[in-house]
Amino acid sequence: MTEYNPNVIEKKWQDIWEEKEVFKTSTDKSKPKFYALIEFPYPSGKGLHVGHPRPYTALDIVARKRRFEGYNVLYPMGWDAFGLPTENFAIKNKIHPKVVTEKNVEMFKNQLKSIGFSFDWSREINTTDPMYYKWTQWIFLKMFEKGLAYKQEMPINWCTSCKVGLANEEVVNGTCERCGGEVVRKVKNQWMLKITEYADRLINDLDTVDYIERVKTQQINWIGKSEGMEVDFQISGTDDKLRVFTTRPDTLYGSTYMVIAPEHPLIEKYKNEIKNLDELKTYQEMSSKKSDFERTELVKEKTGVEIKGLKAINPANGKEIPIWISDYVLISYGTGAIMAVPSHDSRDWEFAKKFGLPIVEVVAGGNVEENAYTDTESGILINSGFLNGLEVKEAKKKMSDWLEEKGLGERKINYKLRDWVFSRQRYWGEPIPLVYCEKCGWVPVPEEELPVLLPEVESYEPTDNGESPLAKMKDWVETTCPKCGGKATRETDTMPQWAGSSWYFLRYIDPHNENELASKEELDYWLPVDWYNGGMEHTTLHLLYSRFWHKFLYDLGVVPCPEPYKKRTSHGMILGENNEKMSKSRGNVINPDEIVNEYGADTLRTYEMFIGDFEKSVPWSENGVKGCRRFLERVWRLQDIVVEGDDCSKELETSIHKTIKKVTEDYENLKFNTAIAALMSLLNEFNSIGKMTHEDMRTYLILLNPVAPHITEEMWDRLNLGGMLHKATWPKWDKDKIVDEIIEIAIQINGKVRGKETISIDETKESIREKVLKNEGTRKYVEGKNIVKEIYVPGKIYNIVVK
Structure with missing residues (x-):
């Protein structure tokens, strides 16, 4: 027998598979389908590292197994290729981003082929391909048509060195993660997508899909739905009010000060009445250099300045309370103002202790300082006027009713989720297919003229005023209005990298279709994606955005199901041998x-x-x-x-x-x-x-x-x-040939046998518990009851005590 020589064997079989198109997806729709999806990579110049093949191999295993089981398998691959890293590399090395992308894709593809993945390469897609981004632009136009795309003044993180807007995650200690340059807050007119319109559906429909629990939890927490009251605090001596949102109206008597965002318009409006305006301006400038993430970090030391010359009136007790500015309050979240209850909120307590502000306990339950870290959800109201003696739940309702009756507030549902900032002032992205006409306003480019092609430019350098490099291309920018035929200018902002990755799984289904995003017949057969695996770092934004786009397309009647992915799992990272995250700077990257x-x-x-x-x-x-x-x-x-x-x-x-x-x-x-x-x-x-x-x-x-x-x-x-x-x-x-491994146990509810379950002798308690709770004979005795105790006697009995 010859020696095992993988270099010869592997190339031989990779060539055979490619020549015979072994993994090409069948057009036979009589077979059961299996659509396996992995997150397509960003083709950087660094190439793959050993972390990439981990999720690809995992679903490759499942895809290959499904083919053996007779399924028609779709396991595709493509490239998430627009974005700032390529643009920065192009600027630095004077190479067109398109050329950079082509080289990077070729390198990645060769690497992936050398590992023997069973991808259907005939369905390869690339977000920078005009025939792909034509449909990205089409989806955006549909959102614009339905009022889900709109323009608004928004503060962005602006790198003074790269001259480009940064995501919150790209700002570290007030500097640009990439170049170390100073980052300031800059107000820009930005395109927004109204993802908040879908907030409830994005939460509720998680009940219909098979996602691992930590993924569901991340989605729910990111959306951050909370029910409460919007309450008005009169500004003493004026007709103006500060409106706050609170989930705890029962603690209103404990509000001893207010905090507003440093950018709040109140400061400009009352600049003549404010006695320490210079101090506030200094603090505002300092805050402008921090990202939202840095400003809201719970672990950081609290900072702030009192607004001297203005007071607010607590509507519950009529007392005047001070108003502060602090960077932990964001103008973009809620109303940009909060009522501070330091006795029952850890963040407010830390702020009050630092600046010597009053702390009034309003929910009984032990030491005030301890309560500050328990954010008391139960207990009896004290020091709270007409709420004294009530339980928290009852006090919430009574205070809410009273505020509405007095015209001091209204019940409200709030979300932590913000609308999606969709503009980027850069070159290497999808052009936004809109033109501006003085007479008609923003007008969509007609669908038959899509795609709006990204023009060739000599320089990809950002402009000094923060506009996209496209703004300098007079011949491209100046156009005619599709509506009135008058003079118009093209939108020069481009789409974010997230745009192309929000619907890529749909294009794999019918990647060469020139007439529609994908045919109805193909979409009806392949959707939803049966199994999607990706990193935990993408289980908030990417997953949320793609679910949002899919739901919008479902509402349009383009896709047949409200959720894109039936199942979502996640993988852990491969670390360096030194147990640290792989990075060039640590010298622990494995090729x-x-x-x-x-x-x-x-x-x-x-x-x-x-x-x-x-x-x-x-x-x-x-x-x-x-x-x-x-x-x-x-x-x-x-x-x-x-x-x-x-x-x-x-x-x-x-x-x-x-x-x-x-x-x-x-x-x-x-x-x-x-x-x-x-x-x-x-x-x-x-x-x-x-x-x-x-x-x-x-x-x-x-x-x-x-x-x-x-x-x-x-x-x-x-x-x-x-x-x-x-x-x-x-x-x-054959179950008869593994009989020694299968046993039957009795299930008891409150000491009475209510059913039996077949298990493996080495099955885990968690797995047995899951079977027991689904058992037809026992489910009716458990549903709606409080399980107070569970006892498992291995191999014999599972006993549940319910109330």
Whole structure:
């Protein structure tokens, strides 16, 4: 037998798969479909690092398994290629962003092909392709038509060095994360998308999808829905009021001061009455250099300035209270003003303690300073006039009724979610397909004229006044109004990188369609996406934006379902060997090309799946890579012990069927490490008896193939096991042959047997609990009840005590 040589084997099979279009998605719609989706990468000049293949391999395993099971599989790949990193590189190196993008895509694609992913490359998309962004522009025009796209003055983070607007996450300690330059707040007229219109649906429809719990929680927290009251505080001696939103109107008597955002228009309006205007202006300038994220960080030290010369009146008790400005209050959130209740809010308490402001306890429940950190949700009202003696819940209602009756406030639902700032003052993005006419206002470019192409420019340098580089292109900017035929100018802002990634999963379904985003027939068949895996860092903004766009398209009748993704899972990062996040500055980045060249793509794939719990971050280990290579060499040597036989080896029948069951279930539950461990264990058993039949080998190679496709295809071919491996059928286990592993337990509710459940002998308590709570016989005794205790006697009984 020849030596295992992955460099030869892997190239051979990659060429065969490409030539025969093995992974091209079938047009046969009689088959059940499976749409597997991973987040398409940003093709930077750095290329892939070993973190990228982890999620790609995971869903590649599931996609390959589904093909064995007879599904029509769509597993596509593309490029999220617009964006500032490419533009900055182009500016620095005097190369057109289009050229930079083409080179980066070519490098990424070659890297991905070398790892042997079963992508359908015939469906490759690129957000910078005019035939792609034509439909991005089309979606934007539909939003404009429906009133969901509008223009508004908005403060942005402005890097004085890069001369470009930055996202909050790109500002660190008041400086630009990229260049270290000073960042200031600048007001710009920006295009906005009204995502808040969909806030309730974005929360409620999470009940209809299979997302891991931490993803749902992040979505809900980001939207931040809260029910409460908007309350008016009169500004003493004036007709003006400061309106605040609060979820705790019951604590109004405990409001001993107010805080407004440094940018609040009140300061300009009453500048003649304010006695310390210079002090306030200094503080305003300091605040303008911080991002919203930095301003609202809970851990930072509180700062602020009292507005001397203005007071507010607490509507509950008529007392005058001071008004402060502080950067932890944002003009863009709520009303830009808060009522501070330092006895029952940790942030307000820290501020009050620092500046010596009064603290009045209004909900009984122990030491005031302790309460500050419990944000009391229950207890009896004290020091609160007509609310004294009431429970919090009752006091909330009574105060809300009183405020509405007196005309001092109204019930309100508030959201932390803000409308999406959609403008970018840069070149490398989708042109916004609108023109401005003095007579007609903003007018959409006619659909038949889409796409509005990004023009060629000599310089991508941002302008000194903060406008897009496109603003300097007079011939492109000056146009005629589609409505009246008069003079008009094009919008020179471009779309953010998020635009193209908000609907890319739809274009994969019908990527070459020139007449529509995708055909109705294709969308009806493929949607929703069956399984979407991505990083936790994208489970707020990207996931939210794409769900919003999809819901909008559903309302238009373009897509057939209200949610884009049936299932969403997430993976942990691969860290450097020093247990730190991989980065060039730390010198711990691992290039997958080097691993593929030295050990083989199958070794890289096997190691990345064997490294640990898929959902947790894990450090890279060179020794672990070598261990996986040794495992594959042992798999290769199994060819030496194969004997004739189309039946399973009797000695290993139970072990083989247990392994089929284990691997099948573990692949579906992202437990790749334990699936591979089971295959390692079975390999040991084959070697211990010194032989295996052709049927044993068929089963083993099919089970291993999704993880290590090249070596398994080669061995299948060498041993003449029938046709090509990728056309085989996934093996099934016989429950009678793993009988020692299956047992039945009784389920008791309050001591009475109410049902029985079949479980595996080694099944976890969490898994058993899930089965017990879904059991038809017991569910009616548990639903709507309070579970006070659960006792599991392993292998015998599961007892639940309910009230």
